[in-house]
Amino acid sequence: MESEDLKKKVGQNIKRLRIAAGIKSQAELATLCGWKSQSRVGNYEAGTRAVSAIDAGVLAKVLNVTPAEILYGESNKAGYFIRETGPSKNTESNAQWHAGFELWDGDTPLRDDEVALPFFREVELAAGNGSTFVQENGGCKLRFAKSTLKKSNVDPQHAACVTVSGNSMLPVLRHGTTVGVDTSKKSIIDGEMYAIDHDGMLRVKMLYRTPGGGIRIKSYNNDEFPDEFIQPDKVSDIKIIGWVFWWSVLNVWNN
Template sequence: MTTFTERLNSALKQSGMSQHQLAEKVKISQPAIQKLLSGKSNTSRKIVEIANALNVDLLWLTKGIGKAKLTKNSANATMLGAIDEWDSKTPLDEDEVEVPFYKDVRLSAGNGFADDIEDYNGYKLRLSRSTMRKYGIDKDCAVCLTVYGDSMEPVFRDGSTVGINQADTNIRDGKIYAINHDGLLRIKILERLPGNQVKIRSYNSDYDDETVSLDDITILGRVWWQSSILD
């Protein structure tokens, strides 16, 4: 398997950009880019921006999972329209559904956070019916929770809200799942291994991979959506 440094160097070469151009594009110093390329550093708070600038898949760049998916540059945003205020008394629009939001139940993106997912507080979030239909999410199987910790940064920030599809519990390598691990609610990248084993991965390279028996975890569902506040 290639290293992060090797993948980054390859992606930069394929992009045709110089170190200086990449640094300018993601708004960090050129020496910081040079440290990543030389292997002196293997993570950056700008890793998402770097992957986007190089037009490669973030999971491939950080963990070597999947394909680089190099494609031609194209527009990556769509204007959705104005933002309307609403509260619990506002009628649902035709394209809106409400899903339970376990506001006080937090999924750990660190070393684990003990809590009970059944402790529902009555909060709800409104999501797009058409978006859920597009991704095959049944509203009756969807719940939202809060992410706690930094092991899944920079993709999932501390305090992010994530949507869980409770109907999707079959492990697909490289996908992100909410799991109950010995009473700890966690959000992690999962990968099946021989012998009924599962590898638990984090985006943050400060956290080591873990290998556990499939019997030791309960998969609560796959993470399909997230929302967070940018600094």
């Protein structure tokens, strides 16, 4: 379903749940949510504005429903959310609900608390001679909340993203994983993960310093990808792009 259709569907959910809760007007709902203007609720119900995860949580609390009911319509819809009768005495929680996903696309403007980070990529030189260099991809960007970067002490102007290729970093990073990189942090701390430009190859690896000024490059999948030892006279072949502060893995459902 296209993003505009999704926003309209969520808007219909909000209006239906508002009426079901006995809240007669958008202004009344806005007041109960602690919002100064009725227009936020009006835009949500009209489907002209994507509902943020935070606002979905606020609406759910006021309307006495789950965030899933705000975003998806039915709390027991397969694949989204199911109400349970309650945990047993021997169970414990190891996760926290964060109100689902905000709906947006490439045309959605950035909010004041967001920033778009660029991607790095390999670029082949001289058509087919195997020589490459690493540069920023001018088109592709990933949205981050500024608060997320602040938690990792990352300045947005020094942050970028890299997509991992291959399985050398399994089981932590699978093929296609996106990692966030702080390009201001280039000093090697043994065992930390870095994005590097290795003689034109874009790589994400753990780095260690070795006696004499060399570097050890380590993969998590060490059985298939043994450690690489870079001698001091070859260290100039490696340019550290930055320290990896974040990564995200997308699982694919194979039914």
